[in-house]
Amino acid sequence: MNTPLPSAGDFNQLRAFVAVAGSLSFSRAAESLGVSSSALSQMVRALEEQVGVSLFNRTTRSVSLTDAGAQLFDRVRPNVEALAQALGETRERRAEPAGVVRLHCFRAAAGLYLTPILRAFSDAFPHVILDVTLDDAVVDIVANGYDVAIRLGEVIDKDLVAVKLGPDLRQTAVASPDYLARHGTPAHPRDLLAHRCIGWRWPGHKSPYKWEFMENGKWFEVAVDGPLISNLKDFGVQAALEGVGVAFASQQLIAPHVLQGTLVPLLEAWSAPFPGYCLCYPAQRRMAPPLRALIDTIRSGPPVMKAARRVGSTPAVAE
Numbered sequence: 001m002n003t004p005l006p007s008a009g010d011f012n013q014l015r016a017f018v019a020v021a022g023s024l025s026f027s028r029a030a031e032s033l034g035v036s037s038s039a040l041s042q043m044v045r046a047l048e049e050q051v052g053v054s055l056f057n058r059t060t061r062s063v064s065l066t067d068a069g070a071q072l073f074d075r076v077r078p079n080v081e082a083l084a085q086a087l088g089e090t091r092e093r094r095a096e097p098a099g100v101v102r103l104h105c106f107r108a109a110a111g112l113y114l115t116p117i118l119r120a121f122s123d124a125f126p127h128v129i130l131d132v133t134l135d136d137a138v139v140d141i142v143a144n145g146y147d148v149a150i151r152l153g154e155v156i157d158k159d160l161v162a163v164k165l166g167p168d169l170r171q172t173a174v175a176s177p178d179y180l181a182r183h184g185t186p187a188h189p190r191d192l193l194a195h196r197c198i199g200w201r202w203p204g205h206k207s208p209y210k211w212e213f214m215e216n217g218k219w220f221e222v223a224v225d226g227p228l229i230s231n232l233k234d235f236g237v238q239a240a241l242e243g244v245g246v247a248f249a250s251q252q253l254i255a256p257h258v259l260q261g262t263l264v265p266l267l268e269a270w271s272a273p274f275p276g277y278c279l280c281y282p283a284q285r286r287m288a289p290p291l292r293a294l295i296d297t298i299r300s301g302p303p304v305m306k307a308a309r310r311v312g313s314t315p316a317v318a319e
Contacts, residue, residue: 010050011083016043017055018080021073024063097289098127104141104149107134108233108253109277113150113165113298121297128290136231137203142282147291150298153275160280163299168273173211173266174254178243180264186246189213189222189270196245197224198236211248214272224248237263 055069199208240247
């Protein structure tokens with residue numbers, strides 16, 4: 001048999017009863033609760049009518065508990081005090097963020113937007129635990145129990161709030177000078193069909209990703225083939241450095257190698273920008289303080305954070 005939960009009125013009546021029973025004074029109890037004596041008396045009378053027995057013996061000079069009142073006081077006092085304590089702790093958690101925030105983050109984005117703020121965030125919010133999953137799979141945030149994610153803008157569901165973190169990105173085909181000396185340089189993206197290309201596969205996908213290029217304002221795909229397929233783009237870049245074939249990766253990943261001359265960018269005229277990394281999370285009318293703290297910190301970036309610990313509850317607006 002399921003016992004129905006008490007209503008807000010029931011809790012207020014029990015709170016009033018416990019206050020009077022604890023002090024044996026309606027005036028002192030009313031003062032402690034911040035209500036008038038008449039309002040307090042009405043709440044106690046309503047409780048007595050609900051339970052069908054008198055809970056207090058009243059005279060003009062004194063107040064005492066009846067047997068039924070004493071038994072009820074013994075039963076409900078610990079529970080009312082526990083509820084009051086739980087509500088107080090919840091209010092404190094709102095003022096001082098505490099709890100667990102579950103974050104799903106693309107691997108490459110972690111080094112750009114997450115790792116640089118970890119020390120400052122930990123120092124500012126010592127009672128918040130970040131449970132981070134680094135994975136390039138495009139998962140359903142809500143269904144998988146995540147609070148927030150950092151991923152590419154082009155794979156964010158439309159019903160999520162999206163906050164842009166950085167500039168648009170570009171992917172570029174690259175190869176080592178040694179590979180190009182042996183196999184030649186492609187002049188058009190479709191020439192890649194005749195080259196040894198290093199494939200990349202989205203996590204959870206069986207088929208390799210088709211390389212995307214833009215021509216005359218329209219995107220088109222090239223289903224490349226080659227001796228190697230990996231689920232990590234940085235592994236493919238390393239393979240390209242060894243002369244295995246042509247890789248396809250973001251400019252941020254290949255830039256150091258291009259500067260050193262160990263990789264040569266290819267087909268740049270067909271490499272167009274696409275939406276970069278964004279924070280994304282479900283729209284919420286009242287956001288949990290730990291999540292609000294993390295979002296604000298990531299958006300602020302790695303510079304020295306403000307000392308304020310109190311975090312507002314208004315959700316961010318997509319930019």
